[in-house]
Amino acid sequence: MAQDVDYYHLEELLSEEERMVRDVARRFVDEEFLPRVQRCFRESSFPMDLIPRLGQLGFLGMTLPTQYGCAGLNNVAYGLVSQELERGDSGLRSFASVQSSLVMYPIYTFGSEAQKSFWLPRLASAEAVGCFGLTEPDFGSNPGGMITRAKREKGGFVLNGTKRWITNGSISDVAVVWAKLEQDGKDVIRGFLVEKERKGFTRHEIEGKFSFRASVTSELIFEDCWIPEENLLPGSGGLKSPLMCLTQARYGIAWGATGAAIACYECAVDYAKNRIMFSKPIGGYQLVQAKLVSMLTEITKAQLLSFRLGKLKDAGKMRPEHVSMAKMNNVSTALHIARLARDILGANGITDEYPIIRHMLNLETVNTYEGTEDIHRLTIGRDITGLSAFE
Numbered sequence: 001m002a003q004d005v006d007y008y009h010l011e012e013l014l015s016e017e018e019r020m021v022r023d024v025a026r027r028f029v030d031e032e033f034l035p036r037v038q039r040c041f042r043e044s045s046f047p048m049d050l051i052p053r054l055g056q057l058g059f060l061g062m063t064l065p066t067q068y069g070c071a072g073l074n075n076v077a078y079g080l081v082s083q084e085l086e087r088g089d090s091g092l093r094s095f096a097s098v099q100s101s102l103v104m105y106p107i108y109t110f111g112s113e114a115q116k117s118f119w120l121p122r123l124a125s126a127e128a129v130g131c132f133g134l135t136e137p138d139f140g141s142n143p144g145g146m147i148t149r150a151k152r153e154k155g156g157f158v159l160n161g162t163k164r165w166i167t168n169g170s171i172s173d174v175a176v177v178w179a180k181l182e183q184d185g186k187d188v189i190r191g192f193l194v195e196k197e198r199k200g201f202t203r204h205e206i207e208g209k210f211s212f213r214a215s216v217t218s219e220l221i222f223e224d225c226w227i228p229e230e231n232l233l234p235g236s237g238g239l240k241s242p243l244m245c246l247t248q249a250r251y252g253i254a255w256g257a258t259g260a261a262i263a264c265y266e267c268a269v270d271y272a273k274n275r276i277m278f279s280k281p282i283g284g285y286q287l288v289q290a291k292l293v294s295m296l297t298e299i300t301k302a303q304l305l306s307f308r309l310g311k312l313k314d315a316g317k318m319r320p321e322h323v324s325m326a327k328m329n330n331v332s333t334a335l336h337i338a339r340l341a342r343d344i345l346g347a348n349g350i351t352d353e354y355p356i357i358r359h360m361l362n363l364e365t366v367n368t369y370e371g372t373e374d375i376h377r378l379t380i381g382r383d384i385t386g387l388s389a390f391e
């Protein structure tokens with residue numbers, strides 16, 4: 001939590017280790033990432049040379065055990081790092097989220113010992129990059145309808161199908177791919193590891209994005225792609241398996257989005273104190289102050305929600321619906337804050353000389369991916385009423 005925006009002294013609730021890890025992430029973002037992000041966003045590129053740094057700093061799979069080369073830290077520390085990374089850019093946090101929650105977590109949770117000992121240390125050190133293929137061109141909010149299929153053949157499986165909007169897809173060494181497999185006359189969703197070299201596996205980058213420009217987003221195509229039996233994640237089974245991964249990633253997003261909001265708020269406060277219009281700084285006008293107050297209040301509430309969520313997760317009491325509430329609230333709040341901040345900067349707010357428009361555009365994606373705002377609203381509605389709006 002940045003000192004300036006720590007209105008309720010949440011810093012006091014953090015352990016020394018949590019503060020230390022947070023400070024390492026803060027320094028990395030300030031010194032190594034922020035000086036480059038404007039160019040990356042303009043050129044639509046991810047700073048590839050920083051990938052090994054994320055590994056060296058222990059930010060990949062950081063809650064997983066040390067026996068696999070991971071940091072073995074708690075979930076509050078993971079949340080604080082996500083917040084700092086997204087204060088830099090949502091694309092940076094997304095890189096770490098996908099690698100940690102959507103690639104390493106399923107390998108750790110559903111993988112064989114051989115899969116874990118081969119992949120986890122490589123993914124933790126960033127020697128290997130992974131991606132997570134769930135969404136398809138015609139199945140976004142309803143992944144259970146997926147068309148991608150695995151068929152048993154010659155000591156392994158043959159995959160056919162297309163995955164779209166896949167973060168890190170075309171720069172990954174391994175893809176965690178979700179596909180339907182017929183078992184005892186029924187289709188069951190299973191997880192498969194597909195290495196980039198596999199014949200029949202092609203990927204390409206999606207062009208023309210105005211959001212997440214400093215992040216790689218791809219389409220993955222599987223055409224009679226054969227993979228050996230040992231590439232099946234043996235513990236996976238049913239839609240619940242990918243949804244369990246999403247719960248991990250959504251947790252990091254709930255924290256992360258507040259980082260983007262903090263960047264926008266801090267920029268707007270600074271600007272409001274210095275921009276003279278009519279006869280005084282615009283920060284002296286009541287309407288501008290009302291906007292700043294609303295921003296800080298919402299940031300404070302979001303931080304409290306994330307902190308409590310982290311404590312519930314560390315205590316093993318967190319339910320997916322708890323995560324839905326924090327993801328829904330904190331991302332839509334961050335988007336609102338970014339729009340208010342953009343307004344305070346007037347015309348200057350639309351240029352990338354300031355970070356606000358970049359965060360605002362990114363947050364449009366963050367509000368959509370990992371379950372849209374409405375999908376989380378309906379998930380909580382189902383929890384309250386016991387009645388599903390999805391059927």
Ligand code: TGC
Binds near residue numbers: 238
């Ligand atoms: P439903 O009947 O609700 O669930 C099937 C089974 O799964 C269990 N479950 C969960 N488990 C863990 N975590 C969750 N979040 C869970 N949600 C449900 C559930 O208890 C059930 O278990 P069981 O034992 O009864 O089999 O399934 P449904 O078909 O009704 O779908 C529900 C719905 C709409 C909420 C779900 O499909 C959904 O979440 N849709 C949104 C899709 C989504 O979020 N896609 C994200 C793709 S990945 C991505 O965007 C990466 S972005 C990059 C980055 O993270 O930075």
Ligand code: FAD
Binds near residue numbers: 164
């Ligand atoms: P749709 O499902 O078509 O939704 C469109 C609209 O309809 C939304 O407003 C939605 O809320 C609404 N809607 C849908 N169903 C209902 C309903 N039942 N009731 C009310 N409203 C409803 N996916 C991956 O698998 N891996 C990744 O790494 C990944 N990275 C991504 C990176 C980026 C930059 C982006 C933009 C997306 C990424 N995604 C990824 C995909 C993302 O998860 C999906 O875009 C998301 O789940 C929404 O699906 P959709 O885009 O098909 O929207």
